[in-house]
Amino acid sequence: MKNLTSSARKKIGNHFGPLIAGSMALFCVWFCNGLWHGAAWSFIFFGMYHFVLILLGNMIGPAVKKVNGKLHLRAESRGYRYMQIVRTAILVVIGELFFRAVSVQSGFNLCGRMFTTFSFTGLSFDTMSKLGIDVQDLIIVGITLVFVFIVSLLNEKGISVREKIAAWPIVWRWVLLYALILYIVIFGAYGFGYIPVDPMYAQF
Incomplete structure (x- = not known):
């Protein structure tokens, strides 16, 4: 090569x-x-x-x-x-x-x-409610996007969020870690209405 x-x-x-x-x-x-x-x-x-x-x-x-x-x-x-x-x-x-x-x-x-056939009506709350998406879901998505945006912005400015957190006392690091895990478990795919599906990789 x-x-x-x-x-x-x-x-x-x-x-x-x-x-x-x-x-x-x-x-x-x-x-x-x-x-x-x-x-x-x-x-x-x-x-x-x-x-x-x-x-x-x-x-x-x-x-x-x-x-x-x-x-x-x-x-x-x-x-x-x-x-x-x-x-x-x-x-x-x-x-x-x-x-x-x-x-x-x-x-x-x-x-x-x-x-x-694009139309903004597909983004209406009525359409989202038919898909099972409510206001609470949108709030959770919004909070998550803001969090990701802030972390990305800090990284682009040369501020390593991971290094900053690593410098915290171990107790606060574990508090943050468990808080993020609980956030995903409670509001993520494992919350109310979760329906398990076969992974796409099972095709092999």
Whole structure:
């Protein structure tokens, strides 16, 4: 693999050369990732979808930098980073459509319906109540999202939440740990109305 990288670097440059060996490893990782989730083409497509996204991102990296330079866009600016977050979120959600679809064709149909039959009425409380989602569920989700957002924001600013907690007295660390465990047990998948299902990995 090292020889392949060195040879490719000489022939196609320092940027694209290392991508060949790296892409081979990346392909294996995401192919196995998709296959690991289930014996269905939709899961394999899910893995290949992320493989292509990462590969394209690596390939067009230099071109994006040139375009940003000509347009005087700073990748470190807050607006640019927010744009990247929104872009990534959209791409991940599209991938999840194929992950949950019963087939690849069904996944494409779901993507198409986002643009042809999309309606905000599907986000109404009436629709959510039919799905078994009540106000309490939304509050729990909101609290959890705020918690995750704060931790992520601190990590992006270089503040390691894990290291901060590790510096606490052991008693308070265990209090926090048990509090988080109880939060998941009480408000998570094991709460009222929990229905056990067979794991998707049982397909193998």
